[in-house]
Amino acid sequence: xxxxxxxxxxxxxxxxxxxxxxxxxxxxxxxxxxxxxxxxxxxxxxxxxxxxxxxxxxxxxxxxxxxxxxxxxxxxxxxxxxxxxxxxxxxxxxxxxxxxxxxxxxxxxxxxxxxxxxxxxxxxxxxxxxxxxxxxxxxxxxxxxxxxxxxxxxxxxxxxxxxxxxxxxxxxxxxxxxxxxxxxxxxxxxxxxxxxxxxxxxxxx
Numbered sequence: 001x002x003x004x005x006x007x008x009x010x011x012x013x014x015x016x017x018x019x020x021x022x023x024x025x026x027x028x029x030x031x032x033x034x035x036x037x038x039x040x041x042x043x044x045x046x047x048x049x050x051x052x053x054x055x056x057x058x059x060x061x062x063x064x065x066x067x068x069x070x071x072x073x074x075x076x077x078x079x080x081x082x083x084x085x086x087x088x089x090x091x092x093x094x095x096x097x098x099x100x101x102x103x104x105x106x107x108x109x110x111x112x113x114x115x116x117x118x119x120x121x122x123x124x125x126x127x128x129x130x131x132x133x134x135x136x137x138x139x140x141x142x143x144x145x146x147x148x149x150x151x152x153x154x155x156x157x158x159x160x161x162x163x164x165x166x167x168x169x170x171x172x173x174x175x176x177x178x179x180x181x182x183x184x185x186x187x188x189x190x191x192x193x194x195x196x197x198x199x200x201x202x203x204x205x
Contacts, residue, residue, distance in 0.1 A: 001068050002091045002112050002163045004046070009069035012047055018151070026138035027107045028053050029188050029196035033134075033161060036060055038102040041128060043093050044068070044109035048076025055081045064101075066093050093121060098176050099128045104135045111140045111170050112159065118171040122180055135182065138196040142170055149195045 004011060015023055027050055029160040034040065036059030042050055045065045054061055066089045067073045073090045093134060104125055110118050129135065140152070150168075177184070182199040189195050 004069040005071040026190045026196045040103045041101045043106045048079045051079045114167040115171040135199040
C-alpha cells in the first residue's frame, strides 16, 4: 500500500500549485446529494479536506475516515468538523471490516494502483455498500493532450519516489467498475484529465 508520510506536510500545497481548484471541484461535485444522517465511508482521505466539504453540507453525518498514512491522518484530525461524527481508521482499506454504508467516497485514490490492485480494492468495497448506496468517484484520467501526458508522467515518477507507488498508469476505471456490477448514474468532466462519477449497484432506470 502506498504511504504518503514523507510528503504529507506539503501535499495540499503541491496539489494546489499543479491543479489549482480542479481537485476541490471534483471532490465537491456530487456531495450535495448526500442526505442528512447518511453513513459515509471515506477511502484514502489524505489530509482530510473532504471532511470540511462534508461539514459545509450543514447536516449531521456519520463518517468513517480511512487513511493509511499516519502523517496524513494527523492533519485530517485537525479539521473543524462539528457537524460530523467521525471514526478515524489509520489502516489499509483492505483491513477495514465494517459494512453498511450509504455512501462511499473515493477521491483521487484509485489512480495510485495497478488494475489488479484496484480490482481487489473495489471488490472489497462492494459489499460495504447498502443496497441503495452510492459510490462517488473522482480521479485523474488519461487524455491525448501533450501537456496532460507530461504531467501524468512527472506525477507518477514523483510518487514512485516519495510514496512507494508501484504503477505508472491509471487503471481502466470504466472496465473495472463494470466488471464488478457498478453502473454510472451521473458523470462530470471537471477538466480534460479529471472526472467525477456517481456509481450504483443497480442499473439506471
